[in-house]
Amino acid sequence: MLTDPSPALDADAFTLRRRPPTEKLVDLGFRQLTLVLASMVAIVLLGIFLTVFQGAREAIATFGLDFLTTSAWDPVNEQYGAFIAIYGTLVTSFLSLLIAVPLGVGTAIFITEDLIPTVLRDAIGLMVELLAAIPSVVLGLWAIFVMEPALRPALNLLHSLLGWSPFFNTVPQGPGMTPAILILVVMVLPIITSISRDALNQVPIELRQGAYGVGTTRWGAIFSVILPAAISAIMGGVMLALGRAMGETMAVTMIIGNALNFNLSLLAPGNTIASMLANQFGEADGIQVSALMYAALILMVLTFAVNVAAQWIVRRLSLRY
């Protein structure tokens, strides 16, 4: 005899579970909480901009755009111009990239293109990444006590050979632009290397096989196929490194000499916006604080432009393969 399926049992088995109101409340509350936490990014970013802009307003009103082109930094007469610092920031970061880009991309090629055993490749990659972890202030300490004294004879030689040019016409005496540029090279090298390495690793294997298939050599493939395919990501990495070099503070502050007078020579002490802030901000008062805030605003705008350009380049230059 067939058992009659009991309708009562069915109803018991499949009652819809109503979500208790507390559960809904917790759900909604958590969502709102994470929303607020995510908004903190926007709030902090806006806060940074407003704080710096508010602080700079007095100096902007007083000095206007002349601030960018004059080089007086005179707390006694309350005359301020950031030309030396802006010039120093741009020169040190661009020249350091000029050295670091070939080194970094070359290293990345060396550890991605199957030139040496995997163990060695991983070891070099690990070491470059650990270099990025060394605090900037420790590199600065090393630059003061080890790198700069060791470098002095080479810089003296440079001065005696190229002393006729305005870029090398001062006698190197410790801190200066050149040691600062070299320590910046050390600091941006890991960024360029690791981003180039990722970019090269992402080039599809078919491109390499195709290049070798038509009979090119290894470096023929690297120069005419692999590097062009990876160039957008590498350029993005270079721009990120440029932003980092512009904002880099401690190592540069300790070795650049913090000059107040303009000198074209790369062997003479210089200054950057970041090191000016690090040196003077704690002891400044009155309009000097405002002038420093103005300089900070310029640094922010520079790094912002560079970082946005980095993202734009990655999107714009990427090859469709």
Place this chain on the structure above:
Amino acid sequence: MANQPITYSSSALFDRRPLHFDPNLRRNRLNQLFTGIAGLFAVIAVLPLLLVLFHVLVQGGRLISVGMFSELPPPPGLDGGGIGNAILGTFLVTLIASLIAIPVGVGGGIYLREYSQRGWFAQFVSFGNDVLAGVPSIISGVFVYGIVVATRVFFDQSYSAMAGGIALAVLMLPTVIKTTDEGLKLVPQELRWGAYGVGASKFVTVMRITLPSAFTPIATGVVLAIARAAGETAPLIFTALFSPFWPEGVFNPIATMSVLIFNFAIMPYEAQNALAWAASFVLVMMILGANLLARWISRMAKV
């Protein structure tokens, strides 16, 4: 004539080069040259790390003693002393920064990946996060100086450990958000569906299923962010300032190893310079240890 088959004289199309490798060909020589240059660049790139580690180990390592961890730095001109207060201060300031940045960053990352529909607000937050990651560290110091130190919001105290911690938190935040977002991205969608399927609410799913599965990548990123923050100096110079004494609570100026290195490196006294090297040794060991720990965490998960 017209339909004569085209014949190639093989010498017209191809060089009849032997097929074995000839190292003296121009292109093979160039290849070797470029390989050599790339190898040289790699050596130059690795050299600074080895030299810095060598000098920190030698110059700092030989000074390490019990007194280095338990004593205060001496007044300028005197010998001896230690960096005990700076070690404690670095831990305290980094702890404050972590207590702020980790909850905010993980929460923000959860919102971006689990709740936002990738609409304009989420895109704006992601973009803002990238911009914030690119803001120079000294600017974060200027910002916190402006909102905390100059306004004296904490019990009328100006420079304080708290201000230093907040400045470091600003620097950590983008990294923590990014790693949380990326870590949650790796969690398979099926896990979430399964949790909803057995009747879990979204909150329970995130807390009990999604977040634990993404623990490894998030922990790796967080450890790296903490290590980076511990070595930062620029945001602390005019927020946490420095103090030659033991930490006196979180609302007073505090010594940290990074600021100690900066202050003592540029002093003309040898005892102070030696303490800077010792602090570098401790700091570098801590940071390299944290980096290796992060690697170990991520390797453990792959097995």
